[in-house]
Amino acid sequence: MADDLFTPTIAPAAYEARRPPWRPQSLIFPAVFGGPAAVTVLALVNGRRLGVSRPAQLAMLGAGLAGLVARLTITLAIFDEEADRPVRLVGALAGGLVWLAAAATQKRPFRAYELRGGRPASLWLPGLTAVLLLGFAETVLVFLVAGA
Numbered sequence: 001m002a003d004d005l006f007t008p009t010i011a012p013a014a015y016e017a018r019r020p021p022w023r024p025q026s027l028i029f030p031a032v033f034g035g036p037a038a039v040t041v042l043a044l045v046n047g048r049r050l051g052v053s054r055p056a057q058l059a060m061l062g063a064g065l066a067g068l069v070a071r072l073t074i075t076l077a078i079f080d081e082e083a084d085r086p087v088r089l090v091g092a093l094a095g096g097l098v099w100l101a102a103a104a105t106q107k108r109p110f111r112a113y114e115l116r117g118g119r120p121a122s123l124w125l126p127g128l129t130a131v132l133l134l135g136f137a138e139t140v141l142v143f144l145v146a147g148a
Helices: 002-006 024-034 036-050 054-078 087-115 124-147
Strands: none
Touching (some): 024 124, 036 054, 036 087, 036 124, 054 087, 054 124, 087 124
16 A cells, blocks of 8 residues: 555656657747737647647637637727727737637646656747748738728
8 A cells, every 4th residue: 555655646758759849838929929820820739749638629729719710800890090009919919818728728738748857849940930920821811801
């Protein structure tokens, strides 16, 4: 009975075959600068790397789609070509809310990954790419919808 107390509960080397994940906390930067589309794609890739369950991945996808729809809806409600409205701020806030969903679904698996001795991957290049590509695509979508 006493031997059970000293048995490790975290199995070593569970993530050896996978690419290392990014820190879920680091996804806040692409969320703010790239918007909900950028953080959703990065969070889905990171969730796959962490082995997050399918329902959690679907919840993340739903949060990302809801964030994008909310951003478009709010932007359309406040968009005025003559006035200087905070359209970019709406994107940053929507991205931040989607990041909260990513952090909620990935915090525990990432902590387990760290306790197994795993080291996180760098988010610089993927994050910058997501901000530039997906952030630009999202901006184009916003202006296409607002112009229609």
